[in-house]
Amino acid sequence: MKWSVGLPGRDMISLDLTLNGDEIQTANLKGIGCTQLLDLLVEWRPKLKGPLENVPLPQANDHSSLLLRELLLQAQNKWTPPYTEQELCHCRAIPTERVNNAIISGCHTPLSVSKKTSASTACGTCRPDVQKQIQYFLETSKKSA
Ligand code: FES
Known part of the structure; x- marks a missing residue:
């Protein structure tokens, strides 16, 4: 399964997962954007193992962390912002x-x-x-x- 999030014209990240139940078999986290975002992806790739439910979320509120948090929550089926109308x-x-x-x-x-x-x-x-x-x-x- 694949998810992607981004800021138009600025940053884009995607996550491609193969799961066995909730267990991560393969994970491909990649992106384009600023150095901060790319460094965060490098830091997070080793964390993409075991149950998808247990993958930690970035806790900071900079744009890179917000994007990665949204991506991971989408993958965990937990991304439910309060306002979703267009x-x-x-x-x-x-x-x-x-x-x-x-x-x-x-x-x-x-x-x-x-x-x-x-x-x-x-x-x-x-x-x-x-x-x-x-x-x-x-x-x-x-x-x-
Ligand atoms: S100012 Fe946003 S709905 Fe009126």
Whole structure:
């Protein structure tokens, strides 16, 4: 099975696993992007063994760790962000993916997401969803492993 995540035009990582039940038989973790991301992949490859359930998650909130955490949680079938509809901010027609990419890129407050994407800059009713999304990317997903 194969999963991939990335920031458009910046970083891309993929994981190709062969499993026997939940036991990892072969793992191919690769990516393109910055040195920090490539170093993280080198650090994580030896950890891809044993039960998939037990593979540790990166705990930092830099963009490389956020991408790898999302990838591993997808592989573990535990990636369940609170907001999954295609468009998050209806006033400004901002896609959820654009908000997610802003969070991964370092916008970790609703205000910084607004500045980067224009989400929540009209009626503001989407702001709680932006906040929940930020919280999930930064905290909740770490605990679900
Ligand atoms: S729905 Fe986002 S500002 Fe109104």
